[in-house]
Structure formats: structure tokens, C-alpha cells
Amino acid sequence: xxxxxxxxxxxxxxxxxxxxxxxxxxxxxxxxxxxxxxxxxxxxxxxxxxxxxxxxxxxxxxxxxxxxxxxxxxxxxxxxxxxxxxxxxxxxxxxxxxxxxxxxxxxxxxxxxxxxxxxxxxxxxxxxxxxxxxxxxxxxxxxxxxxxxxxxxxxxxxxxxxxxxxxxxxxxxxxxxxxxxxxxxxxxxxxxxxxxxxxxxxxxxxxxxxxxxxxxxxxxxxxxxxxxxxxxxxxxxxxxxxxxxxxxxxxxxxxxxxxxxxxxxxxxxxxxxxxxxxxxxxxxxxxxxxxxxxxxxxxxxxxxxxxxxxxxxxxxxxxxxxxxxxxxxxx
Amino acid sequence: xxxxxxxxxxxxxxxxxxxxxxxxxxxxxxxxxxxxxxxxxxxxxxxxxxxxxxxxxxxxxxxxxxxxxxxxxxxxxxxxxxxxxxxxxxxxxxxxxxxxxxxxxxxxxxxxxxxxxxxxxxxxxxxxxxxxxxxxxxxxxxxxxxxxxxxxxxxxxxxxxxxxxxxxxxxxxxxxxxxxxxxxxxxxxxxxxxxxxxxxxxxxxxxxxxxxxxxxxxxxxxxxxxxxxxxxxxxxxxxxxxxxxxxxxxxxxxxxxxxxxxxxxxxxxxxxxxxxxxxxxxxxxxxxxxxxxxxxxxxxxxxxxxxxxxxxxxxxxxxxxxxxxxxxxxx
Numbered sequence: 001x002x003x004x005x006x007x008x009x010x011x012x013x014x015x016x017x018x019x020x021x022x023x024x025x026x027x028x029x030x031x032x033x034x035x036x037x038x039x040x041x042x043x044x045x046x047x048x049x050x051x052x053x054x055x056x057x058x059x060x061x062x063x064x065x066x067x068x069x070x071x072x073x074x075x076x077x078x079x080x081x082x083x084x085x086x087x088x089x090x091x092x093x094x095x096x097x098x099x100x101x102x103x104x105x106x107x108x109x110x111x112x113x114x115x116x117x118x119x120x121x122x123x124x125x126x127x128x129x130x131x132x133x134x135x136x137x138x139x140x141x142x143x144x145x146x147x148x149x150x151x152x153x154x155x156x157x158x159x160x161x162x163x164x165x166x167x168x169x170x171x172x173x174x175x176x177x178x179x180x181x182x183x184x185x186x187x188x189x190x191x192x193x194x195x196x197x198x199x200x201x202x203x204x205x206x207x208x209x210x211x212x213x214x215x216x217x218x219x220x221x222x223x224x225x226x227x228x229x230x231x232x233x234x235x236x237x238x239x240x241x242x243x244x245x246x247x248x249x250x251x252x253x254x255x256x257x258x259x260x261x262x263x264x265x266x267x268x269x270x271x272x273x274x275x276x277x278x279x280x281x282x283x284x285x286x287x288x289x290x291x292x293x294x295x296x297x298x299x300x301x302x303x304x305x306x307x308x309x310x311x312x313x314x315x316x317x318x319x320x321x322x323x324x325x326x327x328x329x330x331x
Numbered sequence: 332x333x334x335x336x337x338x339x340x341x342x343x344x345x346x347x348x349x350x351x352x353x354x355x356x357x358x359x360x361x362x363x364x365x366x367x368x369x370x371x372x373x374x375x376x377x378x379x380x381x382x383x384x385x386x387x388x389x390x391x392x393x394x395x396x397x398x399x400x401x402x403x404x405x406x407x408x409x410x411x412x413x414x415x416x417x418x419x420x421x422x423x424x425x426x427x428x429x430x431x432x433x434x435x436x437x438x439x440x441x442x443x444x445x446x447x448x449x450x451x452x453x454x455x456x457x458x459x460x461x462x463x464x465x466x467x468x469x470x471x472x473x474x475x476x477x478x479x480x481x482x483x484x485x486x487x488x489x490x491x492x493x494x495x496x497x498x499x500x501x502x503x504x505x506x507x508x509x510x511x512x513x514x515x516x517x518x519x520x521x522x523x524x525x526x527x528x529x530x531x532x533x534x535x536x537x538x539x540x541x542x543x544x545x546x547x548x549x550x551x552x553x554x555x556x557x558x559x560x561x562x563x564x565x566x567x568x569x570x571x572x573x574x575x576x577x578x579x580x581x582x583x584x585x586x587x588x589x590x591x592x593x594x595x596x597x598x599x600x601x602x603x604x605x606x607x608x609x610x611x612x613x614x615x616x617x618x619x620x621x622x623x624x625x626x627x628x629x630x631x632x633x634x635x636x637x638x639x640x641x642x643x644x645x646x647x648x649x650x651x652x653x654x655x656x657x658x659x660x661x662x
Contacts (some may be wrong), residue, residue, distance in 0.1 A: 256584065
């Protein structure tokens with residue numbers, strides 16, 4: 001009899017999630033039926049989207065949502081062999097029984113030299129988010145100036161490196177000097193610590209006096225108020241995340257963006273990677289990112305929390321900005 | 332010696348423009364040089380954009396901006412014949428000396444039966460704004476539900492009628508019962524008076540319980556706060572105007588739109604018709620609108636103020652929503 005552990009959300013979060021909002025439970029799993037397989041999680045992803053989505057789609061006591069890299073440990077489904085690895089979307093669980101339909105295989109040429117956790121990061125959802133958001137929503141031309149915030153995060157670090165490969169001028173904002181140093185190391189033309197600059201206004205103006213053609217938005221809120229002022233006419237804003245508003249119980253307010261959108265003729269578009277998973281560009285992005293990583297053109301960094309029992313702490317730490325690159329939980 | 336009268340903006344407007352903010356001046360025009368022509372204005376356009384653009388591009392004492400239909404009364408330019416009509420962008424002036432470069436001829440097949448003022452309305456800038464905004468920015472599919480506010484205005488009335496020709500389901504909001512009646516007369520599926528509904532929330536929900544795919548935005552502000560809540564996933568918002576914010580001295584605030592844009596995967600795009608004037612779609616729109624009007628498929632209404640001396644009053648009345656259809660000043 002296999003026992004699976006799961007982290008549940010005891011109650012909906014108020015403000016920043018707290019350790020006591022989570023509860024570890026255990027379940028005995030039933031024996032496999034024909035067509036089923038049993039997987040054991042090796043790495044889990046913790047991502048900002050889980051905060052707002054808990055509100056939109058979970059009820060008190062539900063298992064937290066999320067994806068993992070998991071290994072087939074038993075199979076009654078001839079299409080799945082024991083020992084193979086998949087990305088599953090099974091929530092915060094150590095063991096999963098699946099019919100295989102919701103599993104995404106790791107790219108077939110996955111090299112031994114790379115940690116499989118990258119399938120949750122630079123070669124997985126956040127990496128492909130960067131790839132698609134940049135290509136399909138921002139659509140910059142070489143020489144155009146791109147602004148990325150939360151730039152040292154799982155998505156931002158990849159946005160930045162793809163942007164440099166493509167020849168865009170690149171400015172990143174992040175929340176610590178260590179992160180800023182990392183951004184410069186991976187090729188950002190300019191980077192600043194938004195927590196310590198005397199004025200965000202000045203920082204954005206100094207970095208690109210003419211303004212920005214593209215803005216890859218991960219933060220929102222007051223950062224966006226200022227950033228939108230610095231967009232060039234016909235600028236494109238890819239709204240990929242909005243982490244500064246996720247912990248609000250009462251929605252924050254700010255000056256209406258519509259007059260700026262109108263008079264600067266901006267295009268602001270929200271996108272969720274889940275809507276792109278079954279399109280060819282998703283696989284294209286994964287293949288391309290894997291190639292760039294193997295060629296050394298894209299570097300990755302992971303912030304690893306060891307132990308499933310520490311997953312809530314890892315999640316809270318990620319929301320607090322403790323990670324450079326991808327926040328990962330390792331079994 | 333020809334004397335031209337002009338309306339100047341004495342000082343930048345504070346809140347709603349007032350009559351004393353305008354001053355009528357007279358200028359003696361110099362004799363024409365070779366290559367020049369003299370035009371006399373017949374109709375002037377007053378439009379919402381003049382309010383925010385006065386702030387962006389005029390200084391105290393400048394002649395108010397705007398377009399007119401004007402007739403060539405003298406010509407030292409062989410390309411322009413006396414008696415021909417053009418749309419000029421010469422500001423609030425009775426007479427204009429031009430080198431011809433900034434003039435736009437009325438469509439060549441202009442029928443005698445139609446007032447030339449339509450070249451400033453249904454067949455001019457506002458009509459083409461509706462045509463392009465709907466086609467290029469909203470891009471609805473037949474059967475999709477479209478929301479238009481300021482629906483009885485110069486742009487809204489044309490948006491609505493094009494939408495019906497194309498087979499979209501159509502909801503309009505306007506500011507009087509008379510306007511609502513007019514909207515139903517010209518084919519809106521639903522229309523309501525936003526000033527008298529008990530709840531905008533309820534009005535939008537009742538009109539389309541499933542929500543809206545497209546939103547043609549002329550108003551902004553608190554109307555938009557509610558409307559955005561009712562957008563369907565992947566909805567498109569064409570930001571064409573924002574009249575509820577134009578008279579603000581201090582920018583209004585509201586809940587941030589970015590979380591909604593993100594989680595509903597909306598696209599919000601601002602557009603100014605001036606950026607489209609030299610593209611083929613502008614002429615296409617004009618030709619198409621003229622054809623629809625001659626076929627009786629698009630109806631027009633004009634709110635005419637007689638006398639150049641009443642132009643400030645006509646402008647203020649338009650900002651206050653006195654017009655159904657296009658607000659025009661007639662010489």
C-alpha cells in the first residue's frame with residue numbers, strides 16, 4: 001500500500017500566506033487499475049500564480065495546485081514505462097495515480113547533464129512563458145528597448161536572456177543588489193534595485209531617456225503606474241504577472257491607465273501560459289530553450305528548497321522574493 | 332483684403348471648458364503667393380479629443396485645433412480649383428491660406444444629396460474611427476457580443492450600425508432616454524441610460540449574462556471598472572476615447588485593471604485615428620461608409636449649431652453630451 005502525502009490549503013490566504021495556512025495530510029492510495037500508472041514526485045514547482053489561483057479555484061481544505069516532475073514507479077498502462085519522467089499537474093503531492101492523459105513527457109532528447117527540475121523552470125512553464133510572451137505579445141524588433149520587472153525571477157531571467165539573443169536593449173528591475181548583480185552577469189544592459197533607487201521615475205528615465213517599446217509585466221501596481229508613463233507610442237505590454245497585487249484583500253487603486261493607453265496608442269495584453277500548452281509554439285519554445293541552454297546561450301539558476309515537508313516555506317519564500325531564478329522544491 | 336476670424340483658447344481649461352476660456356480674434360490675411368490657395372470654412376467639427384489635446388499641444392492664446400470642410404475661393408495653385416471642397420485641419424478659423432499639402436479631398440463620388448458636413452462625421456474622421464477600431468482593434472466574429480458606450484455619439488452610432496451589418500450582438504450605453512430610443516431605432520439589440528439604471532453592474536449582466544467579447548471604449552473611468560468585470564476571456568477592448576476623464580485636473584483613480592487583463596487574458600489597445608490617415612484602410616472605410624449611407628444601411632444624425640460665433644458653445648454642449656450623432660458647427 002502506497003502512502004501519498006499532500007499539502008492542503010487549510011483556509012484561504014489573507015495577505016501573505018502563512019505556514020499555518022497549510023496542512024500536511026496522508027492518503028493510502030488504492031491499487032492501480034488497468035490503464036493507470038503510479039508516479040513519484042522528484043521536484044515541485046512553486047510559482048507566483050498559485051497565490052491568485054488559490055483564490056479563483058480552490059476551496060478550504062483542497063490540495064494546493066501545482067506541477068511536478070515525477071517518475072513512473074508502477075504502470076498498468078502500456079504507453080508508460082517504469083522509470084520514465086513526466087511533468088504532471090497534480091498539485092502538492094508526493095505520489096500520483098494517473099491515467100496518463102494529463103502528463104507531459106520531458107523533451108525526448110533530455111540530456112543527462114541537465115537537472116530534470118529544469119522541466120519546471122528554464123525549459124518548462126516559466127521558460128516557455130518568457131518565450132511566448134516575448135514573441136507573441138511583446139513582439140519586439142531588434143534595437144527596441146525592453147523593460148522587465150521581477151527580472152531575477154523564473155520568468156524574468158529567461159525573458160532577459162532571450163531578449164539579448166534577439167538583439168533588444170534590455171532593462172531589468174529587481175529587489176536586491178545581489179539580484180541586480182546577477183542580471184548584469186547574464187547580460188542585462190541595465191538593471192537596478194527598485195527597493196533602493198531614490199526614484200523609480202528617475203531610474204527608468206536614466207536607463208532609457210527615450211522610453212520603452214516593450215514592457216514585460218510581472219509586478220503591476222505602483223511600478224506599472226510609473227512604467228506606463230515611460231512607454232513610447234505604440235508600445236506593447238505583456239501582462240504576464242502582477243505579483244504586487246496578489247496578496248491584496250482589498251484591491252489596490254491607482255490612476256486609470258486608459259488615458260495613457262489611448263494617447264500613447266499602447267497595446268496591453270494579458271496571457272496565461274495554460275492557454276498555449278497545446279499550440280505548436282509551446283514545443284518550439286521548449287526545444288529552443290533546451291538548445292540555448294546546451295549551447296550556453298541561456299544560463300539558469302535555481303533556488304532549491306530541500307524536502308517536501310518544507311514546501312509551504314519554499315512557496316512563501318518565493319512570494320517574498322527570496323529566489324534568484326526558479327524556486328524549486330526537491331524531494 | 333480678406334479678414335479671417337479665429338477662436339483662441341485664452342487659457343488652459345480647468346474642468347469643464349467655459350465660454351470665457353475662448354476669445355474671437357480677427358486677422359487680415361496676406362495676398363496669396365504662388366502655390367497657395369485660400370479656403371473658406373463651411374462646416375467645423377467639434378470632438379471630444381479637442382479637450383485632452385488642448386492640454387497636450389496648445390499653449391495659452393493658441394487658435395483651437397480642429398478640422399473643417401472648406402471651399403476653395405481663390406487659388407494660385409494649379410492643382411486646386413476654385414469651388415472645390417476639402418477637409419482641412421486648420422483649427423477654428425473662418426478662412427485658411429494653404430499650400431494644399433494638408434488638405435484631404437472629399438471622396439470623388441460625393442453625391443449632391445448628402446450634406447458635405449458628413450465628411451466631418453459619418454463619412455469622415457469619426458465614421459472611419461468606428462470602422463477601423465471595430466475591424467482592426469476589436470476584430471469581432473459574427474455572433475460575438477459587443478459593448479459600446481457613449482453609443483449615441485459621433486463614433487458610437489457608427490460603431491453600432493457597422494456592428495449590426497456584420498452580425499454582432501450589440502449593447503449600447505448612453506446618457507438620456509432620447510438617446511436610448513435613438514439607439515434602438517438604428518438597430519442596437521439592447522441599450523440603456525447609464526444615468527438612470529439602478530446599477531450598471533446589473534444593466535450589463537442583464538443585457539448579456541455571459542459577458543462581452545468586445546468593448547468599444549469611449550468613456551473610461553468608473554464605467555470601465557464595471558465593464559471590464561464583464562468581459563469574457565480573450566476579450567478585446569478598443570480604447571477610442573475616455574471622455575469621463577478629460578475634464579479631470581487631478582487624475583481619477585480606480586482599481587488596477589492589470590489583474591483582470593491578466594486573468595481574463597484580455598487585450599486592451601489604444602488607437603488614434605490620426606495614425607491611420609495615410610493607410611489604405613482609411614480610404615476603404617470612407618468609401619464603404621459612403622456606400623452604406625447611400626444604400627440606407629447606415630443612418631446618420633447631426634447636431635448642428637449655427638454660426639461660427641457659437642462654436643465654443645457648441646463645443647461645450649458636445650462635451651456635456653447634448654448631441655445625438657455628430658456635433659457640427661455651420662457657418
